[in-house]
Amino acid sequence: MTEQPVIFNCANADLVGILHRPDEIESDVGLLIVVGGPQYRVGSHRQFVLLARQLASEGIPVFRFDYRGMGDSDGERRSFEDIDDDIAVAIETFLHQCPALNGIALWGLCDAATANAFYVHNTKHSIVVGQVALNPWVFTAEGNAETYLKHYYGQRFLSWAFWRKVLTLKFDLLGSAKSFLGKVRSASGKRNKSHSTSHRSLPQRLCDAQLSFSGPTLIILSGQDLTAKEYVHRVGETTAWREWQQSDSVEVRTLEAADHTFSRAVWRDRVAAWTRDWLLALPDSRVEKH
Numbered sequence: 365m366t367e368q369p370v371i372f373n374c375a376n377a378d379l380v381g382i383l384h385r386p387d388e389i390e391s392d393v394g395l396l397i398v399v400g401g402p403q404y405r406v407g408s409h410r411q412f413v414l415l416a417r418q419l420a421s422e423g424i425p426v427f428r429f430d431y432r433g434m435g436d437s438d439g440e441r442r443s444f445e446d447i448d449d450d451i452a453v454a455i456e457t458f459l460h461q462c463p464a465l466n467g468i469a470l471w472g473l474c475d476a477a478t479a480n481a482f483y484v485h486n487t488k489h490s491i492v493v494g495q496v497a498l499n500p501w502v503f504t505a506e507g508n509a510e511t512y513l514k515h516y517y518g519q520r521f522l523s524w525a526f527w528r529k530v531l532t533l534k535f536d537l538l539g540s541a542k543s544f545l546g547k548v549r550s551a552s553g554k555r556n557k558s559h560s561t562s563h564r565s566l567p568q569r570l571c572d573a574q575l576s577f578s579g580p581t582l583i584i585l586s587g588q589d590l591t592a593k594e595y596v597h598r599v600g601e602t603t604a605w606r607e608w609q610q611s612d613s614v615e616v617r618t619l620e621a622a623d624h625t626f627s628r629a630v631w632r633d634r635v636a637a638w639t640r641d642w643l644l645a646l647p648d649s650r651v652e653k654h
Contacts, residue, residue, distance in 0.1 A: 365420040369378060370461060372444060374432060374453040377439035381429030381454065383461050384416045390423025393467040393493060393646055394458055394640070397428035398451060400444060400501070405436025407473075408625040412634055415471075418562035418636045424643055425465065427458040442605070444475035444501070452484045455491060467493035474591060474624070475501040478570050485573035494646055495577065496639055498584045499592040499624055502567040535540055567598040571605045578615050582642045587620030 368383045382405060399405055399413050405428045406413050416426040431450035432439030455468050468491050477497035484492050503597040541619075574581065585592040599605045609616060617638050622631040 365417065367417075368461075370427075370429075370457060372453060374450050375439070377432045377437065379429055379438070379450065379453070380436040381427055381457065382416070383458070384420035384426040384428075385462065386420045386423045388423055389425060389464065391425070391643055391646075392465055393469055393643060394425040394427065394462055395419060395469050395471050395496075395643060396451075396454060396458055397426065398447075398470055398472045398476045398480055399428070399430065399434065400472060400474040400479070401434060401441075404430050408543075409627050411473075411625060411630070414457065414632055415636050415639070419640055419643070422640055424640065425458075425462045426463070427454065429454050429457075444479040445482060447479055448486055451480070452487065452489070455489070455527060459491070459515045467491060467646075469494035469496060469646070471496040471498075471639065472633070473498040474525040477501065478566070478573075481570055481573040481577065485576050492579070494580045494582070494643070496582045496642065497574075497586065498626075498635070499586055499589055500570060500583070500595045501591060502570055502595050502598045503591070504565055554571065556650050571598075571602055573603060575608050578613065579628075580642070580646060582638065583609070583614065583616045584638060585616065585618045586622040586624055586626065586631075587618055588622060589624040591624055 365387060366385050368385060369429050370381045372379050372381065395416075397405070397416060399407070407415075412428050416428055419426050429450075430437035431442070431447045431454075433441030451470070458468060461464055470483070470492055470609065472478075472480045472495075477495075477500040480495055481497065481500070483489070484495065584597065599609055608614060619626070619631055619634060622628070626632050626635050
C-alpha cells in the first residue's frame with residue numbers, strides 16, 4: 365500500500381487529499397472518506413488515517429480529503445450542506461488516480477454522513493454505488509432536547525455518582541433545574557412551531573435523501589452517543605424511514621459501548637472491519653486477478 369498526496373482544484377481553491385493505493389486491488393469500488401466539521405482529513409484520534417490504511421492494506425483503494433475552508437485546503441469555511449461541488453471534484457480526482465474503479469462508496473461520520481446523502485440526492489451521481497453513514501446528523505433544537513431528556517437525565521437519576529453529589533451538597537440544584545426546564549420547553553414548544561412552517565426540517569430532508577438512494581447503505585451507530593440516539597428517534601417517527609432502514613438494501617450495526625467518534629482502538633477496528641466486509645460484499649466489488 366502506498367500513500368500519495370494529491371492537490372486538486374474546486375472553484376479556484378486548491379484542495380488537499382491523500383490517496384491510499386493498494387499494491388494488489390481486491391475491489392473495483394473505492395471508498396471516499398468525506399470529513400465532517402470542524403475537523404480535517406486525519407480525523408479524531410487519527411480515525412480516518414487508520415481506517416484508510418487498514419482498508420488499503422486489504423486491497424480497497426481509499427481517498428480522504430479536506431473540503432474548502434477545512435484543514436490544508438483553500439477557500440472560505442462552509443457548512444456541510446454546501447459541499448456538493450467539493451465531493452464531486454474529489455470523486456473525479458479519485459477516478460482519475462484510480463481509473464480501474466467502477467464505483468465509489470461514500471463514507472462519513474456525523475454531518476459528513478448527512479452531507480453524503482444530500483450529495484447523492486442532489487446530483488443523482490450514478491458512480492456512487494453505496495454509502496456508509498456513522499451517527500448521521502439530524503440536529504434540531506427540539507429533537508436534541510427530547511433526546512437529552514430521555515437519555516441523559518434518565519441515566520443521571522440512576523447514577524450513584526449523581527446522588528453522591530446531591531447528598532454531599534456538591535450538586536448545583538438551581539442550575540440543573542434551569543437546564544432541565546429549558547430542555548422541557550425546547551422539546552414541547554419548538555416542535556409544534558416547526559410543524560406550522562413550510563420549511564422542511566433537517567430530519568425530514570435527510571429522510572428524503574436516504575429514501576431516494578436505491579443503492580446499499582451501511583449505518584453504524586454508537587450506543588453512547590446522543591447524535592446517534594436522536595437519529596434513531598427521528599427514524600422511528602416516520603413509517604417510510606423505518607421501512608427503508610429495515611429493507612434489504614440497508615444494514616444497521618450498533619456498537620453499544622462506543623462514543624460518538626469511536627475513540628477506542630477496539631471500536632475503530634470494529635468499524636473498519638464492518639466497512640471492509642460491507643464493501644467487499646457489494647455487487648461486482650471484487651476484481652478479477654490477472
